[in-house]
Amino acid sequence: MSAPPNPTGVTGRRVAALAEGWRVYRADRGGLFGLAVLLLVVGLALLAPVLTRSEGLDVTRVRGEPLRPPSATNWLGTDESGRSVLLLTWWGARMSLLVGLSAAALSMVIGTVVGLLAAHFGGWVATLLLRVTDFFLVLPALVLAIALSTVLSRGVFTIVLAIGVTSWPQTARLVRAQTLTVETRPYIERARALGGGHRHLLGKHVLPAVLPLVFATTTLTVASAIIAESTLSFLGLGDPSMISWGSMLKSAMDTGAVTAGAWWYLLPPGLGIAIVVLSFTLCGRALETVLNPRLRGTRR
Amino acid sequence: MTDTRDELETRGPASGPPPLLRFVAAKVGGGVVSLFLVAVLGFFLFRVLPGDPARTMTRSTPVSAEQLAALRHRFGLDQPLYLQFRDFLLNLLHGDLGTSYIYNRPVAELIVERIGPTVLLVGTATVLAVLVGLWMGTRAAWRQGGAVDRWFTSVGLTLWSVPTFWLGLLLLMAFGVGVGPLPGLFPVAGMSSPDVPPGVVARVLDVAHHLVLPCLTLVAVIYAQFMMVMRTSLLEEMGAEYLTTARAKGLREDLVRRRHAVPNALLPTVTLIFLHLGLVVAGAITVETVFSWPGLGLLTYEALRVPDLPLLQGTFIVLAGSVIVMNVLAELIYRLLDPRVRDS
Numbered sequence: 001m002s003a004p005p006n007p008t009g010v011t012g013r014r015v016a017a018l019a020e021g022w023r024v025y026r027a028d029r030g031g032l033f034g035l036a037v038l039l040l041v042v043g044l045a046l047l048a049p050v051l052t053r054s055e056g057l058d059v060t061r062v063r064g065e066p067l068r069p070p071s072a073t074n075w076l077g078t079d080e081s082g083r084s085v086l087l088l089t090w091w092g093a094r095m096s097l098l099v100g101l102s103a104a105a106l107s108m109v110i111g112t113v114v115g116l117l118a119a120h121f122g123g124w125v126a127t128l129l130l131r132v133t134d135f136f137l138v139l140p141a142l143v144l145a146i147a148l149s150t151v152l153s154r155g156v157f158t159i160v161l162a163i164g165v166t167s168w169p170q171t172a173r174l175v176r177a178q179t180l181t182v183e184t185r186p187y188i189e190r191a192r193a194l195g196g197g198h199r200h201l202l203g204k205h206v207l208p209a210v211l212p213l214v215f216a217t218t219t220l221t222v223a224s225a226i227i228a229e230s231t232l233s234f235l236g237l238g239d240p241s242m243i244s245w246g247s248m249l250k251s252a253m254d255t256g257a258v259t260a261g262a263w264w265y266l267l268p269p270g271l272g273i274a275i276v277v278l279s280f281t282l283c284g285r286a287l288e289t290v291l292n293p294r295l296r297g298t299r300r
Numbered sequence: 301m302t303d304t305r306d307e308l309e310t311r312g313p314a315s316g317p318p319p320l321l322r323f324v325a326a327k328v329g330g331g332v333v334s335l336f337l338v339a340v341l342g343f344f345l346f347r348v349l350p351g352d353p354a355r356t357m358t359r360s361t362p363v364s365a366e367q368l369a370a371l372r373h374r375f376g377l378d379q380p381l382y383l384q385f386r387d388f389l390l391n392l393l394h395g396d397l398g399t400s401y402i403y404n405r406p407v408a409e410l411i412v413e414r415i416g417p418t419v420l421l422v423g424t425a426t427v428l429a430v431l432v433g434l435w436m437g438t439r440a441a442w443r444q445g446g447a448v449d450r451w452f453t454s455v456g457l458t459l460w461s462v463p464t465f466w467l468g469l470l471l472l473m474a475f476g477v478g479v480g481p482l483p484g485l486f487p488v489a490g491m492s493s494p495d496v497p498p499g500v501v502a503r504v505l506d507v508a509h510h511l512v513l514p515c516l517t518l519v520a521v522i523y524a525q526f527m528m529v530m531r532t533s534l535l536e537e538m539g540a541e542y543l544t545t546a547r548a549k550g551l552r553e554d555l556v557r558r559r560h561a562v563p564n565a566l567l568p569t570v571t572l573i574f575l576h577l578g579l580v581v582a583g584a585i586t587v588e589t590v591f592s593w594p595g596l597g598l599l600t601y602e603a604l605r606v607p608d609l610p611l612l613q614g615t616f617i618v619l620a621g622s623v624i625v626m627n628v629l630a631e632l633i634y635r636l637l638d639p640r641v642r643d644s
Contacts, residue, residue: 135334135337137575138334138575138578138623138624138627139338139578139620139623139624140577140578140579140581140582140619140620140623141578141582142578142579142581142582142585143578143581143582143585143600143616143619143620144341144616144620146585146600146604147345147346147612147616148345148349150604150607150612151345151346151349151350151356151607151609152349223461227461227463230463230465230466231463231464231465231582231586234463234465234586234589235585235586235589235601235604236604236605237604246463249463249465249466249469252469253469253590258469258472258473258477259477259488261473261477261478261479263473263479266466266469266470266473267470269466270462270463270466270467270469270470273461273462273463273466274458274461274462274463274466275461277461277462278457278458278461281457281460281461282457
């Protein structure tokens with residue numbers, strides 16, 4: 001009846017668990033650093049249309065000299081068409097984050113569904129799903145993603161799809177293992193004895209117990225999805241009309257910025273990728289520590 | 301010498317008829333099924349999914365209806381899909397991967413030409429990365445939380461967060477092209493120079509000179525994987541009682557590490573090394589693109605720009621197939637290495 005402080009209610013217990021989790025997370029310096037960086041980067045990316053003007057991205061409307069080193073007007077120099085590298089990097093963050101997050105979300109959904117079904121229903125369903133999971137686990141994901149984005153029409157959606165459908169097997173294995181342990185607990189048996197159907201068991205009892213782990217893994221998946229996005233864009237498989245960190249690096253290579261020694265064009269997008277990926281990795285590792293007490297001593 | 305835990309597990313329930321033979325048969329059988337699935341996937345991806353492969357391949361060049369029809373006939377696309385699939389499988393069994401659209405040559409021939417450079421690059425890089433990674437992982441875990449551990453872990457994690465091709469571009473700019481007063485120390489592209497003096501030694505040195513930057517890029521990005529796996533694996537062994545026993549016998553610390561802890565920690569690491577081979581292959585594609593290394597990765601890049609579907613199909617099947625074969629080998633080797641199952 002009463003609000004949060006009531007420790008016996010479901011909400012109260014969840015709030016208490018969250019507070020305890022945050023306490024453990026806070027002790028992880030890397031995790032805190034990653035979280036702070038991510039909040040900053042996501043905030044800046046969201047505010048890009050407010051803080052900057054998108055005309056600077058239009059090749060026909062910029063007046064800067066091509067491939068100039070950093071100066072007072074262009075703090076990070078200019079690209080091959082005279083656009084500000086700072087502006088490009090800022091707007092590129094939007095695309096890289098959007099694709100990374102969406103692809104990881106898609107991978108999370110596929111992985112969770114496959115993992116839950118494989119663990120909950122034994123027999124031939126499990127055998128088949130596990131066989132498929134193992135097959136895709138071994139298959140080099142990037143090679144498959146390259147194949148998919150080559151044959152499908154170019155676009156953001158294709159990139160998200162290509163990364164999403166190739167990066168789910170690890171999640172599926174983890175979810176399956178976790179579901180198997182959860183399902184041996186007495187409250188599941190009790191729910192089953194009370195006549196709960198598959199949908200009730202999975203939706204009300206198993207899924208909530210598995211979700212925290214799924215989020216921790218997905219944080220790590222975002223990191224690899226951002227790298228995959230930049231790689232696909234670098235190979236020329238991205239949407240040619242969109243600016244992302246990977247497509248910036250592709251134009252840097254194609255227009256000879258590397259041989260011209262234009263370090264100001266090469267460093268910002270790559271550093272952007274590295275910092276964001278590292279932050280997601282650090283957050284994911286910190287979340288894993290919260291969920292798995294066994295790891296607490298081993299990671300610092 | 302054998303630790304107690306291992307002995308206990310050896311005495312577990314005895315399984316049925318020759319377990320090793322059954323194990324090998326199951327693993328090899330599973331591998332064959334996976335290879336077949338790769339072939340099916342290859343057919344689906346490059347023949348079924350594009351709808352009209354002839355149109356996909358010519359999307360950047362204007363073609364007439366007759367040219368399209370001729371192209372469809374040349375690649376057998378005017379036949380019903382099930383016939384195409386049958387022919388594709390039969391040809392594959394004979395090592396025929398079709399004809400490349402850009403090179404107008406058999407795909408299998410092109411792949412055989414390019415496989416050597418890739419094996420050289422990926423092989424050298426993997427061996428170096430495994431050696432560096434295992435050594436660093438062992439050092440880091442042995443003094444967990446110490447300065448070495450923190451330093452190794454942060455450098456490894458940072459390098460791992462860097463896109464392979466970007467690191468390649470940076471190295472290319474710094475050491476290939478040269479920055480400021482620094483001249484380029486290494487070649488920027490290819491695998492050999494045209495003006496090499498005759499003689500085997502000179503040629504080997506020339507290839508090695510070209511190999512340095514691409515190999516360094518690949519090692520820098522992948523060694524962290526091996527280091528983290530080895531570190532975690534060794535940390536799990538650290539609390540084991542057999543280490544206390546070994547120390548109680550009066551063994552020196554580095555002997556305890558070398559003879560007892562590391563061999564046990566190596567077991568899970570070996571399989572993971574092979575599992576990560578897919579990542580190495582993926583890295584090879586971008587590294588070969590950056591350094592114009594004439595291997596399978598560069599061939600894939602050339603093919604996807606057109607896109608040359610038969611050629612892409614060929615490289616896809618070969619790359620995916622070799623990773624699967626390597627994984628089957630890994631599971632067999634693991635079985636041979638693990639003393640708990642080797643003797644049974």
